[in-house]
Amino acid sequence: MVKVKITNPQEKIKIPVPVKFSVSDDITGDYWVVKNNSGKTFVAQRLHNDSDHNFVAIVNFSGPEEELSFDHEIEEDKVKGIKEIPTAKENDVYVHLNTGKFDFELCRGTAQGEGSSKWGLRHFMAVDEKRDLLPSGNNAMGGFYGPFFTPDNGLINPAEHLIVDIKPIENGPVMKEYRLSGRIPDGLKPELHGKRFALDWSFYYDVPFFSRVYHVDHFQTTVNQRSIVDKITVGDEFESGIGQLVFDRFATYDGVWYREGDPYSGQLANKVQELVHDGQKRSDRFEDFRKQLTSNMANAHWDLYWRLFSVWENALSQDEIETNLHDVRQKAFVLAELNDRPWLFSADPVNVSAVKDQTVFAGPATKSAEINTQTGQAMVWQTEHASNAFQIVQRPQSGWQNWGTNAENECPSLPVGSLIHTAYGPYQNNWREVADSLEALADVRAEAE
Template structure:
């Protein structure tokens, strides 16, 4: 029986190695098949284990086209195709897999739970193959971590990417698609309702596609963060680094205009409490003394030392002192976050984040956002299938650290669990809205 796959783009323009998933009737067991375009060009199709069975077979292919295309499933591919996703040798000790997808060279790590930036799970190295520019050269930061509501002053600043490891399951692995699923359990913090929670993260990378896909699932939870009820919302955080004095991205924009406030009062209150704790705490434990020594010059100390001092997982302070000091930070930060001295700014222009107080902005709701570099034109574009209620964007020139986070002020998580996330990267600064629209509206696929 012949199967024909009709593909129609709802948008104008050209699709670049768009992943096309389709299902046909019948149990086809060969892992790879050839399909023919009307032009006679052959397209490789990879059978999907997930979605196949009980008389149906699912496939994925990648296709570049304008307007519409038609594929006819032809025959099994009996030879090993020369082209496709390649597995490379990783750089990090906890590397699970390093991939050359054709578009990206990336390293997916399982973490080491040492409580350091270098121990995070997630994507710890990432570059486009077109220019070789590395967005995460040190391996001390990661794309894909999630933080709130666990990494909050209410919960004792539990940092899932740094404080736990993940088991990574291979869901699909072939020349067209690699699909991995992370499984992890979050260490307990201060809040009873957040204890014993587990999570999964699905990652999908397709051959030559200039974007990747992911989805986060977390055990159901309901808690109160920043004085607000939070039910099944998380903070996803993507980090980038350019080195001291260098930013890989120096502008931020949201589709339809950016509504934002500048500055981060919570960070200021945390720093002030660090100074108070170092000067006045009666704690005499060896770990506290170690932190006290490292924080003697607060201005020169690494930011991680600030929050780690108040982390329940670290155990630097006793629980009673930890709760008391964090409650004071929260109370002061809640007041400052709602004062009238930080007006909302509405702009159609990209925001120069490094020029504002704390080199931080808190934009309002959006489904399509971008961070880009004005000089090179490189851009990272995010689309989420539901809006995040807020974001925290940091572009800190002194350290070179850049962040995209789906949280509002005081670490309040705002992205619903279970949404689809597509993240594109490339020289897209001058047409990022076109790319974002394509992430949002995939081609329609019908099988006859």
């Protein structure tokens, strides 16, 4: 009988993980019951679109290695695994999944320019916790922003301006992988015109994390007066309602170097205030924004600020967008370099909502977490390559939060093509161990005998 030996690098992996491997052509069929060292059985799923491997199985390491023995073939309808839920909250849902650990809707988006138009993961919750981290439908996990989707380029983000194509790459009960792809709308910068992207998203049965990687056509542009080549801002959003927070702390593996506040957002908000109160008659669309932004701006959805400067909205002319944003950028560039916002270090997780603008810009890291100190829940990110910087927002005034891979003034900082693992669960006290497990996945070795 075919056996596969799988190593646990330095015994770092402490959570269930998917392991891909290849076996001989003697093993036919798509699903096999396999046994580990202790005789426990589970299912290996054939991979149909992976050039390097032909099977995947979920492994719970109990030591430095596991040996899987192929026992017998099994029919798909007998396999306990990821479930597709026939009902959904969002009309643009592609699939509603329950992975055993997570329940969420994977959506195409509607390209209507509203917060509710976003593609990505919506209505995300842990099955055991049963708390929707995106209850309104106006936010999503998985969008990417800079350098394409910024006021500087006259766009908001792809989740609001684009309907993505979604197709399954692997579609079994143990693992499902989807490719989201599309052409990025053209903004103000000609060097960013005509670009396409693809996002490969993988989910696994009863595994407390998911994985993704972004592919974008080669580009070179400038942001914050710096050259940007093939780096993007990935943003995961969360929401909890006004006066509440999904997460109230941010941490990186070796402690956080950070600066408090966000001069750019302050200047953008000031410019919005200036425009909506200047009394000048503009387009009907601008008047719609004026009504929404005249009062209670602190509680307004942040996308409203951005959308005012979007070429898609036609609220302002292209000349007005460029002139006003040039003013915002020049002021923000100066403010970002002043010495009144020193770099600080915290060995403990940072209370972001207690600082100016409820925002911190943190230094480079490959392992980071947002933590809820009341519930003990934590979202943990591990990236294949370090993001040069992070923007973390935890704003109780609106209940909106964001984990973003960008530096100040919307400067994208994560290299395109970086594999991202994202875990969620009761990890406040052991999130570093979880992050180490995610990092060690790259060093797992599997060899068929």
